[in-house]
Amino acid sequence: MLLSEVLDALAPLDGARIVDGTFGAGGYSRALLKEGARVIGIDRDPTVAPFVDALTREFPGRFAFVAGPFSELDALAGERQVDGVVLDIGVSSMQLDQAERGFSFMRSGPLDMRMGREGETAADLVNTLSETDLGNLIFAFGEERASRRIAKAIVAARETAPITDTLELAQLIEKTVGRKPGAPHPATRTFQGLRIAVNGEFDQLVGALFAAERILPEGGRLAVVTFHSLEDRIVKRFFDQTKTAAPRSRHLPYSAPVEACWAPVRKAVRAGSAELGRNPRARSATLRSGVRTSIAARPEQAAGLGVPGFRRGAA
Template sequence: MNALPLPSAITPPGNGHVPVMLAEVLHYLTPANGEAILDCTFGGGSYSCAILNTAECNVWAIDRDPDAIARGQALCATLQQVEGRSRLHMLAGSFGHMAELARQADAPGFDGIVMDLGVSSFQIDEAERGFSFRFDGPLDMRMARQGRSAADIVNTAPEAELADIFHFYGEERHARRVARAVVAARAEAPLHTTLQLAEVIRSVVPQDRSGIDSATRSFQGLRIAVNDELGEIERGLEQALTLLNSGGRLVVVSFHSLEDRLVKRAMQRALGKDVSFSRHDPRASLAPAAPPAFVALTSKAIRPGDAECKANPRARSARLRAMMKRPAPTAPSPKGLQA
């Protein structure tokens, strides 16, 4: 795929956020004049700004982080001043409730929906948010700044629950060992900071040959549990399919195997590829009653190029999948009428 020129007229609010696979997202999303696009994860605003620069379209953007909503509202005000109206419309909430958020905002059906499932760079780079052990900060990890925090889970959850979180969400091979160490450490004193937890994990998990920090997988698992990220993805994907107009495109960028697996399965179901029968089952020979409502735009997950991965290491694990809602059939012209 040839790299596309990146728009720059409308710039994202704030600094430090590098969008992942932006050219590829725009390629498959193909925004056009007059269309309505839904950006399910506004974050730093890079995707929304690029879409607004690409076409004279309207963008509805969702985020559950109050800081992201504030950045978006500031951009809305700027657009109002520059263009006399705002083509950006912010929706505060989680994309797992996108259908209700769109209904409350009286938004139309969408011609394109993009979902970037990664954690915002703003969240990772702010020590007080507690997402990363690169900085010492409170053990928080809440994207919406409300609900049960990472510290609440670490200091109160039973050992078995902690082991499940580290194993199933973090894919940590030493999950039981980590859970035991956490329970033993909190018996001495509660764990309140990211570096406290990271040191406990590192004390029982050997260094990975790849160079990945020993605490990485457990931190991922804890973050997913705090924000119910996999549940949000499942709900969001299901609702996105119902919100697309005929010919609408869905583009999803995921960042680890758990996310990509959910995206792949949801798209396979929409493409009619989720049902398989034994060749001895008589249903295997039955032709489908109708073609599936969606068609694939990517035959497999698209990976970022080497240049992007070198410039932005956070892009290395990214995967992009896209599909389109089948266009409505064109009604045949009545016989005898000429164009």
């Protein structure tokens, strides 16, 4: 997504060492390598192995891969010098296209959604959370206005039998809220909310942003592509410290402006008509990027970044 724009944001690339924190099928890594960069790929999904092997053979000595969560990219990169970091947030096309992974509401498959194949599945959440917790989750992480109705329908349906199939859940949601012609599938936001919860995506994103801030030297570049407003808000506030600084009363003595850890590369970039023609999934993609300044890295914290909250048992 936004490949040429990402390359521009990370330039110059010839001889640079770049961390591709969300390797996936290796699209960014391959493009970076073709531009002359040295790349460290990171991913927690074990199914990326064939793509790793292909790049290792094609670019010997210039590509390395480390398995793990991108929130730990500074530790995973080790002592290597790093000039840039790229992050492509959310589910990959590769994962959506594999019905057995349970990410897509367009294909029948197990209601899984785990990127790393560990921990609770989406089916676990759908079949064990209380109606209140399920509604809160879908609203907070999916921004679904019909979250209460959907949660009520799910709880009623699972009394007959557990919900374990993606199409079964998608059809239940469509039956509950209806479907308007030309509108996105009514299950889109519910599936988004479940996926985010299963994979702890907001915690991962915050961790990755601050890991990049720690590992990049002055002049290092960070490019982040997001696919919905919740992610984009976090990234926007991370780069712009005026958004996260504590408000000050005009009656207090003057204090110097907050010294920024990042200087902007360019304004937020969205997919143009040419890319949308090639890849309709890019319609919601947004690229934000920054250049590291000499200011010391901040302590890692989610406060002020607008991270949505969900807590089990909350009213």
